[in-house]
Amino acid sequence: MATPTLTRPAPSVTTGNSPKIRQPRKKLTVGRIAAIVVAAFIAVLWLIPFAWATATAFKTETDAAAPDVTWLPPSGFTPEAFVKVFQDGNIPLWTWNSLYTxxxxxxxxxxxxxxxxxxxxxxxxxGKKVLMTVIIASIIIPPPVLIIPLFYQMLALNLIxxxxxxxxxxVIHPAMVFVLKKFFDQIPRELEExxxxxxxxxxxxxxQIILPLSRPILAAVAIFVFIGAWNNFLWPFIATNDGNLLTLPVGLQTIKSAYGIQYAQNMASALLAALPLIVVFLFFQRQIIKGVATTGLAGT
Incomplete structure (x- = not known):
């Protein structure tokens, strides 16, 4: 008696006009729902200060300095603070200086x-192990400690x-060297051989081999370094006195009023400084997440 054979159906080949096969949706488990709730709660906590800064920036100085905390100002919203910032400072020049530096x-x-x-x-x-030890040890050194030696070094080179x-x-980031090194360690050596x-x-x-395989981590490192350089206030403030070289964080601090703290104007300045970084994150958030997920730090 012949044994019946089981045959698998041939896989269907989809063409450009054929409907795409929908992937099954992931089931909502208790753990997944809890993770979504926690993530939403954290997102709301992060958005509340940003929303308050935005609302304050569009208030008049009288409403912004009022003792009563209100989201909706009695005088209504106005772009007066932003207009004042643009009138008192050279925002395009400062933005360009921050961008190219x-x-x-x-x-x-x-x-x-x-x-x-x-x-x-x-x-x-x-000396490889010694160098690696020095790089790891230098990560814990606070950057302000190096300000005076760096200033004298730039002064000796006539670069102030x-x-x-x-x-x-x-341009020297020991932490980025460590992260890239851990990622390169995970690339199979057989490819190089x-x-x-x-x-x-x-x-x-x-x-042609290492760098193309390291695009996610390189993108993440580039974004982190760019954000850190953009937000850096202390070193550009110390290294330059020329008004034409001011970066955006430094330039915005020069816009001060003789009538005390201008809350709406300060919030408008902070939003202008943060806006480019928000745009960068919105465009490259996938690269940031993918790069962080593949940094190779899991085994350290």
Whole structure:
């Protein structure tokens, strides 16, 4: 008696006109619902200060300084604070200064950090462990401690009151070197060994194999470095005295009134400084999440 054979149906090939197969929706479990509720609660907590700053920025100075806390001002909303900020300061110039200095810091930091991280991950050389120890130890050094030595260094190089005085001291990020090094450690060495057998040089392996595989973490590092450079106030404030070189955080602090604290104007200045970063996050949030998820820190 012949044994019946079981045959699997041939997989259907979908064309451009064929309907797409819908993926089954994930079931809402108790844990998933709890995670959504917690995430929504945290999002609301984060949005409340931002909403309050926005509402205050569109108030008159009288309503903003009133002792009674109200979301809806009696005099109504007005863009007077934003107009005042633009009249008293050179917002376009300050924004441009912040943009190109932050972009330069990000680009140089990526090049230096990636090269150092690759050397620490793939090349054996004398003093490697000592160098790695110094890099890890330097992460815990507070940046304000280095301000005086960096200032004298820039002064000796005649770079004070130049854009390079803002850029160069901010291109060394030991934390970014450590993160990239841990990511490079996870890339299989077999890929490099195959490339070496094909006659590829170390530089070609780095540029054509390692970097393309590291796009998520490189994007995350670039965004974090850009945000840090954009928000940096103390060092650009110390390194430059020329009004044409002021970055946006420093320039906005020069807009002060002789009548005390102007709450609406201060909130308007803070929103103007944060707006570019919000736009960057909205456009690159996937890269940020993917980069953080693949930093390679799980095993450390």
């Amino acid at each position: 932050s972009a330069a810091i990000t680009a140089i930091t990526l090049v230096i950090s990636a090269l150092v991280a690759y050397a620490l991950s793939r090349i054996d050389f004398k 009151d130049t854009s390079w005085a803002i850029i160069l001291p901010q 195959a490339a070496v057998m094909d006659g590829a040089s170390r530089l070609r392996i780095f540029t």
